[in-house]
Amino acid sequence: MARNRDEISLAIIAAAPHARRFAYSLCRNAAEADDLVQSAIERVLSRGVPDGTDMKRWMFKICRNLWIDGLRAKSVRTDAAPEIGLAAPEPVSAETEAADRIMLQRTEAAIDALPPAYREVLALVAVGGSSYKEASETLEVPVGTVMSRLARARAMLADATGYAA
Structure with missing residues (x-):
């Protein structure tokens, strides 16, 4: 049975944070990861999801494929990793x-x-x-x-x- 638009939207909302972490681990850049997830969401909304497919896994697959396509399109891959602040609940030496x-x-x-x-x-x-x-x-x-x-x-x-x- 095909999913309706509301079911797809709810599944996307639930899967998006996981896809974002996965995309960041691939890109190592927050802005690129956001773009990758946005492209994946656009693809899901425009092309749909195969019946019986887990949305999180489907978005992982789309993100991975889009990332690989992006790497192939670039002649030189730039490595940009933003500094990740260390947040500690208590003072650290x-x-x-x-x-x-x-x-x-x-x-x-x-x-x-x-x-x-x-x-x-x-x-x-x-x-x-x-x-x-x-x-x-x-x-x-x-x-x-x-x-x-x-x-x-x-x-x-x-x-x-x-x-x-």
């Missing part, structure tokens, strides 16, 4: 804050250095909260490939940041 900022920068650089296939899996599973099966379906690869890429991504991050996997 300057030494701790400096160490945290260094670790954050090291982690961001390590994530940016991951091959796109590993970064996508990491984003879907670790950031988006997808199961291995959901990530497998979104990326159209076997579950074993998702598990392998995720393990390699985690190991690469552990090596780059100095933390044991």
Whole structure:
């Protein structure tokens, strides 16, 4: 049974924050992530959703495809990661804050250095909260490939940041 416009709108509203986090993990830029999610929403509204499809997974897939299309369209990919402020509920020593900022920068650089296939899996599973099966379906690869890429991504991050996997 086809979804009506109200059902689609409610499903989009529920899925949008998840798609935004996923898009940010791909783009590493808040403005680009917002544009990607907006394009995905426009696509869903103009083309609809296949019956029985989970909106969150569908929007992840659309965001990923639009992001890949954007990468292909650019001759040089620009890496722009906005500074992420560290908000602490209680005062933190300057030494701790400096160490945290260094670790954050090291982690961001390590994530940016991951091959796109590993970064996508990491984003879907670790950031988006997808199961291995959901990530497998979104990326159209076997579950074993998702598990392998995720393990390699985690190991690469552990090596780059100095933390044991």
